[in-house]
Amino acid sequence: MILSKDVKQKQEKYRDARFNNEYDDIWQTVGKCTFCDLNEKYIFFEENGIVMTVNLFAYIDGHFMIVPRRHIRSTKELSQTEWETIRKFTYIAKKIIKDVHGIKGVQFLQKEGATAQSTVNEHIHFHCIPFDAPDLCEWNFRKLKYTPLQNALLYKNARKKIISYDKKYATKYHNTSKMGVVCDLIVLNTNKQVLFQHRKLEYQLSPNYLTLPGGHIDGTEKSFEQELLREVKEEVGVLFDESKLKLVDSRVGNISYAKVVHHIKASYDEVERFVWNTYLIKDIDPNIKMKAASDCQKLEWIDIKDITYADNISEPMKKVINKIL
16 A cells, blocks of 8 residues: 555544554544544445444544444434444454454443543444453553554455355354345336336346335335335426325235445345235326436336336236236
8 A cells, every 4th residue: 555645644643642642632633523424444344324434533443433424323223224234244343353453352332422532522432442461451551552543454355254254154153033125116107107226236136136115114104105105206206196096916025126235345145034025006198207316326107008018027026016917
């Protein structure tokens, strides 16, 4: 890694700040929530709005944090998906610290509330601290060998290990007693066409099938139908009439995603299992104005009679749509 003189000096200041007792003067003059403005070059893994990012002012070499991108002050504000992601990240953290830095012990330190953390606006975060000796409990900060950029590069270079632990966690430890809920919507217009969406690259399935508008239901404050219509509006720009929805299928199903982690330049398949509800709304005006957004890149109407022969529509989806014929 070739750095300019100024960047090198800045990195060395980050590296030595705790050991030289300069950190207190630094964080008290930040004036903003640093976790709402994360620097992408220090992030080496991300999923569901949760990131693994190197700590600029590390306690010990290899120290990094798990941080939600959303400004969350308390664990009670975390969604189930965010909690499950943090749970997986703690597993990956322990493994990757051992692989990269050769330290088996790990301390997970949760910082929540103004009195427990030295950050602006109480943005909750979780420290993943390599634990090499008991004296670290007394905050005896180590003289560091690596700068923050060097630490980030070390973890990014361990991309194959991170991917393997991600897959292993999904196989061995994923909480199968609780499944998420996916709701999608068959939008049938008066020309007997069904609305499909082409998904953006980072949200594509594997294989890259077209999908119906809809998505994950995350929260119980509203009904499935209300949450579905909210998701659909985000993707196509139209709020449909809830009273016209009809449930046509409910099943347990799998979705295979082409997971893209741009921080480590990786792409690999990930399978998730859901309770899957599909609804129908019909007699929609084919000229209704729609705009692709959210995880939807492009919208396409397909004649219902052609769906059976389409290569880019999954067989389970074809079976569900056949129920409305």
